[in-house]
Amino acid sequence: MKSTIFIGPARLALKKVLAQSQDQLETGEVNLEQHPDLFILKPEPSIGINEIRKLVRFLNQKPFQAKQKIAIVYQADLMTFPAQNAFLKTLEEPPENSLIYLITNKLNQLLPTIISRCHLVRLSKKTRPLKNQAKILTFNQKLLAASPGKRLILIQPFLKNKANGLKFVHQQTQFWQQFLIHPNNFESLKISSNKARKILRILTESSNDLDHNINLKICLDNLVLAW
Numbered sequence: 230m231k232s233t234i235f236i237g238p239a240r241l242a243l244k245k246v247l248a249q250s251q252d253q254l255e256t257g258e259v260n261l262e263q264h265p266d267l268f269i270l271k272p273e274p275s276i277g278i279n280e281i282r283k284l285v286r287f288l289n290q291k292p293f294q295a296k297q298k299i300a301i302v303y304q305a306d307l308m309t310f311p312a313q314n315a316f317l318k319t320l321e322e323p324p325e326n327s328l329i330y331l332i333t334n335k336l337n338q339l340l341p342t343i344i345s346r347c348h349l350v351r352l353s354k355k356t357r358p359l360k361n362q363a364k365i366l367t368f369n370q371k372l373l374a375a376s377p378g379k380r381l382i383l384i385q386p387f388l389k390n391k392a393n394g395l396k397f398v399h400q401q402t403q404f405w406q407q408f409l410i411h412p413n414n415f416e417s418l419k420i421s422s423n424k425a426r427k428i429l430r431i432l433t434e435s436s437n438d439l440d441h442n443i444n445l446k447i448c449l450d451n452l453v454l455a456w
Contacts (some may be wrong), residue, residue, distance in 0.1 A: 232320045232346060233328075233330050234332075234344065235330060235352060236334065237351060237352030238352070239332055239333075239334055246301055246330045253299060253328070254294075258282070264295070266295040267300075270303065277309050279317045284316075285319050287300065288300055288324045288327045288329070297326040298327045298328075299329075304373060305331035305339060306334070306336075306338035307338075313340045320346040321346045331343075333348065341405075341430070341432060341433040342433050345430050346410075346426075349409050359404060367451075369404070377454055383452055384452075388445060394439060394448070398439065398449075399436075401428075402433075405425050408422075431452055435452045
């Protein structure tokens with residue numbers, strides 16, 4: 230993956246990314262932030278779709294001096310949702326000879342589809358365990374091992390009403406985000422990061438379907454059958 234999300238205190242993450250960029254751009258004594266092949270995007274006070282389009286245009290140009298172009302999105306959680314959606318294709322397939330770094334300390338403010346397209350690097354050692362994480366892990370172990378018919382039975386408690394269904398989708402989204410950050414904590418699931426990214430994408434689609442009042446049972450049934 231050419232796109233990376235650094236998760237941690239913003240200034241610490243920026244310092245690390247700039248140091249990494251300096252090596253990659255081989256700037257020597259040149260002022261890094263003035264390098265023509267580096268684009269740093271900061272919120273003023275947010276990051277809108279026009280700013281993302283400028284960044285994408287920058288990445289689509291050939292490098293001026295270095296072998297590659299680098300884009301840094303500082304406090305990426307302050308991207309508006311339209312801006313995040315506009316960024317999806319570029320994150321998944323960055324232009325040749327380009328690297329993209331997103332910096333955030335609020336991963337849950339990014340769309341799951343953004344997260345699923347990036348490699349995640351956590352800088353902060355302290356992480357809060359997900360509420361009911363052990364319970365969700367046990368449920369997911371059963372779900373992944375179950376036959377299609379059994380999966381439809383396991384999902385029934387979440388079909389009582391839309392609020393229950395949305396809560397299930399939200400908790401599962403958080404769980405799989407945590408999986409991608411700390412895959413070693415979830416080895417018992419025995420699935421790949423690519424599989425986890427696929428599940429995250431399906432969860433995003435399910436959340437959108439529920440927002441558009443798609444039948445709850447149909448939505449959640451299709452969700453777990455696609456796992």
